[in-house]
Amino acid sequence: MKRTSWRNTAFSRAPVVRIYNEYPDLITQPVTIALITDLHSTRYGRRQEVLVHALRKYNPDLILLAGDIVDDQVPLVGTREFLEGIRTLPFTRCFYVTGNHEQRTGRLDAIKKRFTSHGVTVLSGETRTVNIRGQLLEIGGVDDPTVFTPNRFVRRIPRQWERQLADCRAGLSGERYSILLTHRPELTRYYRESGFDLVVAGHAHGGQVRIPGLGRGLLAPHQGLFPRYAGGRYRLGRVTMIVSRGLCLNRLPRIFNPPELVMIHLLPD
Secondary structure (H helix, E strand, C coil), X not given: CHHHHHHHHHXXXXXXXXXXXXXXXXXXXXXXXXXXXXXXXXXXXXXXXHHHHHHHHHCCCEEEEECCCCCCCCCCXXXXXXXXXXXCCCCCEEXXXXXXXXXXXXXXXXXXHHHHHCCCEECCCEEEEEEECCEEEEEEEXXXXXXXXXXXXXXXXXXXXXXXXXXXXXXXXXXXXXXXXXXXXXXXXXXXXXXXXXXXXXXXHHHCEECCCCCCECEECCCEECCCCCCEEEEECCEEEEECCCCCCCCCCCECCCCEEEEEEECCC
């Protein structure tokens, strides 16, 4: 029995819900945000019923999709069912930015159009204002850096990406709580000076393998061994960054690292 229990824990494929509470000065009305990253077209039940049920339970005001919702080597059906599912949620605004795997498909424009056709706002270097029961928020978003270069490993951040981030910052009023939606968590020197209050990201898959007691994952793309920003909440000067471990169950196994759906509660202090 102990061996079975250990295996079930280590290789769990059931998504967990991880909750973060934030108490920003600029928040006067509660806002609930669902952060979803790195789905990679993974399917959670018939018509994504597991994810849709969880979202209905928490009833988020906003859904933020931080890239790699699509995968370049997995059929699109999981993504399509997910988009159809979240479209049924009442009174929920949804924003999306690309990840590196959307770029690898070679069909980036078609993917963006598909998201838009399901009522999702695609952000590519811009900031939008949303009104949640009288609470104004500013949501900015940037594409993945690989959108601007044929090199999938991106050793130097393209100037086009830097311009997108600058355009997002230019759209800030300085008077409202602001959130930057991005795929990669490791670009912290940019986020620290971004002017946003909260940065949300994914990409690292929680480090893929997590060693109990260590506190960090084993390996993440663009961070290497024992990545610093693989999943959790981080302080970057005045900026808070929340990184999701993502939902991907394709490709490599996850060990002591269950897929996760992140819920962020913005609450009045």
